[in-house]
Amino acid sequence: MIKAVIFDMDGVLIDSEPLHYESDLMLLQEMNITVDKHYLDQFVGMTNPEMWKCISKQNEITINIQKVLRKQLKIKIMLLKKYNYKAIDGVIDLLSNIRKKNIPIAVASSSSPLFIKRALLQIKVKKYIKKMISGESVPKGKPEPDIFIEVAKLLQVNPSQCLVIEDSRNGVRAAKKAGMKVIGYQNINSGEQDLSEANLIVSDYANFDINQILLEEFI
Numbered sequence: 001m002i003k004a005v006i007f008d009m010d011g012v013l014i015d016s017e018p019l020h021y022e023s024d025l026m027l028l029q030e031m032n033i034t035v036d037k038h039y040l041d042q043f044v045g046m047t048n049p050e051m052w053k054c055i056s057k058q059n060e061i062t063i064n065i066q067k068v069l070r071k072q073l074k075i076k077i078m079l080l081k082k083y084n085y086k087a088i089d090g091v092i093d094l095l096s097n098i099r100k101k102n103i104p105i106a107v108a109s110s111s112s113p114l115f116i117k118r119a120l121l122q123i124k125v126k127k128y129i130k131k132m133i134s135g136e137s138v139p140k141g142k143p144e145p146d147i148f149i150e151v152a153k154l155l156q157v158n159p160s161q162c163l164v165i166e167d168s169r170n171g172v173r174a175a176k177k178a179g180m181k182v183i184g185y186q187n188i189n190s191g192e193q194d195l196s197e198a199n200l201i202v203s204d205y206a207n208f209d210i211n212q213i214l215l216e217e218f219i
Contacts, residue, residue: 002181002214003161005098006151008045009109009116011167011190014123015088016080017044018189023075024051027068033059041191045170047110047134047141048072069112076115080122087123088187090205095128097210104155108147108164110135110171131155143170145178152178163213169194181216 011017021040028035033055043051048069056063098105105128109116113134120126131154135141138150152159164175164182167190175182176197184195186203195201202208 001161002103002163002216004104004106004152004155004157004163005214006106006108006148006162006164006175006180008164008166008168008171009107009119010111011044011187012165012185013087013091013107013125014085014119015187015189016085016119017167017187017191019076019079019083019085023072023079026075027072028055031059031061031063033061038191041193044190044193045110045142045166045168045174047136048112049136050141073112073115077118080115080118085119085122087125088205090208091123092125094205094208094210095125098214099128101210101214103214104130104157106131106133106151106155108133108135108151110141110147112136142168142174143177145174148175148178148180152180166195166198167193169197172198183213 007013021037024040049065052063052065052068095105107129116132116134131151133147133151135147138146140146152162159179162180164180165185166172166175166182167185167187172182172184172195182198184198184201186201
């Protein structure tokens, strides 16, 4: 039986992947690196420091990562306010129904800690979240399982009794490596993500039968 539900944030609670694409493309243009949007699909679910290390290696350039991260965060917070983001349709009802069953909810996101807090406040869901953790706070980000193992410890729940909701291949893979059940949320704005390793794939929260899901009847 499921004893905790862990949500990724970007593309799962808030449809913010376009925001990340926009800010990252802006920074790449400043570096005179020309790519299309799909170039960034490979990094969905990864932490920002790991992403920029990969970009630096792939494009054979030297990047002051800390400087880029500060600028990136500033742009993302500006875009978060500019577009007045709301929670994805069905999210608040889903969170409310889970909480009514006294099942703890956590957020395990690859975004920076400050962006996570700002985004959860922006979409008015912070009150439902018992624990939140950034991939930047563990040794290795997704697709490694560190973030999910750590959040299970914080919730004092066995990983095998945790359900994760993810929208990226890296996130699904990380949760499976941690020994957790995974629902893949297919968000068209998260790029062409392979969610085939998930136990279940959905594209609309309105079709969630939370009772069946918490009893693991989707497996």
